[in-house]
Amino acid sequence: MKPELCPICKNKDNLGLVEKFLQWDLFWCSNCDAQFWWPLKHPGQKFYEEEYDPTGVHGKAALSWGNRQFLRDSILEKGKILDIGCSFGDFLNELQKRDFEAWGIDISERSIAVAKALNLRNVYGGTIEAFSARQNVPDFDVVTFFEVIEHLDDPRSFIKHSKKVLKNGGYLVLSTPDRECWGGGGTILLLSIFLNGMKKFYNIYFAVRVLR
DSSP: OOOOTTTTTOOSSSSSEEEEEETTTEETTTTOOOEEEEEEOOOOHHHHHHHHHSSSGGGGGGGOOHHHHHHHHOSOOSSSEEEEETTTSHHHHHHHTTTEEEEEEEEESHHHHHHHHOOOOOOEEEEEHHHHTSSTTOOOOEEEEEGGGGGGHHHHHHHHHHTTTTEEEEEEEEEEOOOTTTOOGGGOHHHETTTTTEEEEEEBBBOHHHHO
């Protein structure tokens, strides 16, 4: 079944089929140049609870490329930061060392339990939609989400709720793989599908100009 709208720009027209793989179809939107798998479905909390190993490497060695770039290039020296998809809190730990007030949320309750064991206080399980509805949530100077948005099934709602907890003049900071660096979404199926049960992991392939 073909999608009625592009999940990124809500374009109704010019959604082209790129290829098929098992029960999924890869579509390309000529309006925003994003590619996405259909049916579009988030892997779910259970996937993240089972796939991420809390006994792995922690500290600076566990930081992602986006984490490291932010720590190197941030224009802020202090303030409140919310990291969405904070995992075990290694990035939050580094932020606290630099005198930021670091908060984090993650869909995996197991990851949050590990983060709390690392003496991180402001960490919460759940989604940004649920977090933004909480009482007494502060306005943040920065909201970060590194390697998160490509896994979602409703990135527009995600951005909307991320902005709800951002103060006026604040910054959204993100990273996501650039599909043009991979040679196009259709050539990287093995990055899109985990072989253990063929569980779909990546939902959307962004090009840089989509995000701009």
